[in-house]
Amino acid sequence: MNKRADDSTTIRHTSINQGSEYRSQFNKTVTWRTENLLLNTSKPMELIVDHRRHPSPRIPVYIQGEPDSISEASKLLKWKMNAAYIHKKAQQKLLHLRQLKRFRVEILDARTKQQLCFMDKVDPHSTIGEVKSLFHKSYPKWYPSRQALKLDPKGKALRDEDVLQNLPVGTTATMYFRDLGPQLGWTMVFLAEYMGPLLIYLLFYFRVPYIYTDKFAFTASPYPVVSLACACHSFHYIKRLIETIFVHRFSHGTMPLRTIARNCAYYWGFAAWLAYYINHPLYTPPSYGEMQVNYSLLVFILCEAGNFSIHLTLNNLRGEGPKIRKFPSPTKNPFTWLFFFVSCPNYTYEVGAWVSFSIMTQCVPVALFAFLGFIQMTIWAKGKHKTYTREFKDYPNLRMPILPLIL
Template identity: 70%
Template structure:
C-alpha cells in the first residue's frame, strides 16, 4: 500500500477554514487498499487524484486509470470535482487498470492512412494481386479512376480533420482496440479495392448517369460531414468545460441539426451509399451496411445522452435519420 499527503491548498481565506478530504483508493477486483491520500482539497478534480495516485504508482499513468465510485460503476470524468461527488469527507474510490493507451490522434492517423495505402496497392495492380500479366496495367473504365479519387478524398479529408479539426474529449484509446479497428478499416479497404480494380470489373448498369449522380451526392455528403465536424469543434473552441449540445449555424449543411442529433453520421452513411451506387460493388455495400449499423448505435447513445443531460433538448430530433431513426 502506498501513501501520499495531499498538496497544500491553493487559497485560504482568513475568515474561513477548509475541510480536507481523505481518499482511500481500492483495487476494483481484490478490494485491496492501494493508496491512501491525506488532506486532499475539496476542489480537487478526479484528474488531480489520478496525478497523486500516479506518484505512488508510476507504472499507472493517468490515461491508464479508471477511477470509480463503485467497482462495477462508470469511470469518473477527469473534470469532476471531489466535493461534488456523493461521498463524505472520507471517500472510498476504486481503481481499474485500463491497460496501455495510445493517443486518439495517432489512432485516427493509423486507421485512416492505412486504407489509403492499401487501396493504391490494388489500384496500381501490384503483381501479387492480379498476376504478372496484369501487373501495373490501368483499367479502361473511367469509374475505376473516379472511385480511386473519391476513396482517397474521403480518407485524406479524415486525416486533415484529425490533425486540424477534431477536439477529443478523451485523450487516449486502449492499444488493443486499435488493432481491431485497423483490421476493420484496412481489411475492408483491401476487399472492396480488390473488386473495384479487378481486370474483370464491369461499370454500373446505368452508365454515366448513375456515376455522375452518385458522385454529386458523394461530394455533397462529404461537404456536409466536414461542415458538421467544424460545427462540433467550434463548441469547444473557447476551452470552456461547460457542456452544450450542437445546433444549426448559418452554414446550410448544418441545418440537418434541426432533425437529427448526429448529422455527421448521416452524411457519412450518405457518402458510402453514394460510393456503393457509383461502383455497384457488393463489398462496398456490405461495408456501408455494417458502418450504418455501428454509427446508428453510436448516434443513439449520443442522442439519449443529450436528452438526459439537457432538459431543453429539441424533441423533434432523431438519432441519425430524420423522422425515422
C-alpha cells in the same frame, strides 16, 4: 465563558454596561436547562474575565439551590497578552478543523482487493484527476490516462472532473483501481485509422505484385469507374486526415492500445476487401453505366461537402469555450440546414457518402461496409440525441437522431 455539563461552551464578550444584560440572559438559560434537563450542579462553571481596573463583586448563579463555580481570571490575565494567546489558539483550532475535514483515500486493486496506496489529508475539493496524479507519483508506470478508479469493483469508472467531497463516500474513500493498458491520444488514433485505408487501397489500385496474378502486375483497369472510385476513396480519407489535423478539437482523452488495434483491423480490413474487388481484373462496371456512376458521384460530392460543413460548424461551437453549453443549430450554410431535422447530420452525410459510393461501384463489400457503418453511427447518434434532449429543455422536438422524420 459558560461551560455546560455536556462540555459545550458559550463565549460572549460584553462591555461595561452590558453586565446586567449578560446576567439576565444567563439566568434565563439556567432556568430553561433546569426545567428541561437533568443537571449535575457540580459540572457547570462560569469563567469571568474582567478587564476593568476595579471589577465589581461576582454574584453566583444558583442551580437547584446550589451556586455554580466562578473562576476569577481578572488578576491573572493582561489584555494584550491574552488577545495574542486567544488568537493563536483560534488559529490552531481552525487548522485542526481543516485537518478533520480532509479525506483519506484508499486505493485497492479491483481484482485482488489488495491495497495499492493510502493517501492521507487529501483536500475535499480535489478531483479524481488530481487523485490519479497523486497515485501516479507512487506508481509511475500507471500514468493518469491509464487509470480507471471506481467506487465498486464492478461499477462504472469515475470521471476525472468528479469532486471528492461530492461522491457518496465518508471521510475515508475506498476506490478500486483497474489498469486500462497503454494509451494513445485521439489525434494519433485517427491518423492511424485513416492513413491505413488510404495507402492500402492504392496498393490494390496500382496492382502491385503478389495481389493478383503476375500478368496483371502494375496494369490499369480499362473502366473509368475504377479510377473514379480510387479518386473518391482517396479524397474521402484525405479529407478525414485534414479534419483530424486542422478541424477537430480533441480533449486530453486517450484510447487503449488494444482498442486502436481492433479499430485499425476493421478499417484496414474493409479497405483491402473492397479494394480487392473494385480493382480486380475481372471487375465489371455498374449495370446502368455512366448514368448510375454520374448520379452517384454527384450525391457523393454533396455528402462529402455536407459532412465537412457540419464538422466546421461543430468546431466553431466548441471554440466558444468549454463553459458555454449550446446545442448545434443551422447557419447560413445550406448544408447545415439538415440540423432542422436531425441531431447528428455529420453521420447522415457520412452514411450518404458510403451508400452513393456503393451504388457507384456496385460492389457488395462496399454496401456491407456502409450498412455496418450505419448501425454504429446510429448508436452514436442516439446517444448524442439523448444527451441533447436531457440537457437542453428548449431542444427542438422535430429533430431525430440520424434520419429525418424516421430514425
